[in-house]
Amino acid sequence: MAPDTNMPVAKSEDDLRDIPKWAGRYAQNRTLRIVVALGIVLAGAGVFLGLGYLSAWTFRSENRLLIWASLAALWAFVGWWLWFSFVGAARLIPRITQRLYRADGSVSMGGAPDTELPQVPNLAICVLLLFAVAHMFLTQRGALPERYLQPISVLYAVPFMLWVGLKLRPSPRSPFMFLWPALFVIHGVSIVAGVPISRGIAFDIFVPTVGYGLIAALAGHIYSRVALRRLRALAATARPHDEAEG
Numbered sequence: 001m002a003p004d005t006n007m008p009v010a011k012s013e014d015d016l017r018d019i020p021k022w023a024g025r026y027a028q029n030r031t032l033r034i035v036v037a038l039g040i041v042l043a044g045a046g047v048f049l050g051l052g053y054l055s056a057w058t059f060r061s062e063n064r065l066l067i068w069a070s071l072a073a074l075w076a077f078v079g080w081w082l083w084f085s086f087v088g089a090a091r092l093i094p095r096i097t098q099r100l101y102r103a104d105g106s107v108s109m110g111g112a113p114d115t116e117l118p119q120v121p122n123l124a125i126c127v128l129l130l131f132a133v134a135h136m137f138l139t140q141r142g143a144l145p146e147r148y149l150q151p152i153s154v155l156y157a158v159p160f161m162l163w164v165g166l167k168l169r170p171s172p173r174s175p176f177m178f179l180w181p182a183l184f185v186i187h188g189v190s191i192v193a194g195v196p197i198s199r200g201i202a203f204d205i206f207v208p209t210v211g212y213g214l215i216a217a218l219a220g221h222i223y224s225r226v227a228l229r230r231l232r233a234l235a236a237t238a239r240p241h242d243e244a245e246g
Helices: 009-028 032-061 064-100 122-140 146-167 175-192 201-245
Strands: none
Touching: 009 201, 032 064, 032 201, 122 146, 122 201, 146 175, 146 201, 175 201
16 A cells, blocks of 8 residues: 555654653653652651750750660661661662652663662762861851851852762763752852841751752652653654554
């Protein structure tokens, strides 16, 4: 049978050329693994804060048994958290991410599964923690103004965020994740400019670090859903063209 020359082939050919582009955009922005990781950090911080308040309450009660029990619980959690940060997270987070993306199927870029947890070199983490601890110590001692705690942290936190964003393996690396350091810088500049958003050490460091990371990762995830919808629409319109050629 001769092919139907009236069939709108040109549009289908354009759709076929667009499929790899949108597939790449979808794969690159599957950022739920970052949402999961930061969600765990948020939950861990909540537990740590709760145990800290519990320890403070037991010290006021002057009950030795309660004091030692609360301190044991606090230090046990700190030990578990260190183990989880360097070992456990690499097992748990990919499993959760795979479940979240189960309906979408698997995607890989550069030969690496996108659900695998990006590996940050331990040395980089240690250097960041060293800067953070030194910064906190100098602030508590009065050598650095507490009001400018977050703006000063921009000097070492943002280069770390940028370096990690460029060096993370495996790929993909969503461009939306660069919103993270950008919003962090805007937050610091706003404080220096006098905008009344400073709320103390815990708020000024934890909220911008975790909160802006979640915003960036969720922006990437939303875009991935748009890309997936576009990809499925292109595949559906290209299918009749493939069947006609067959």
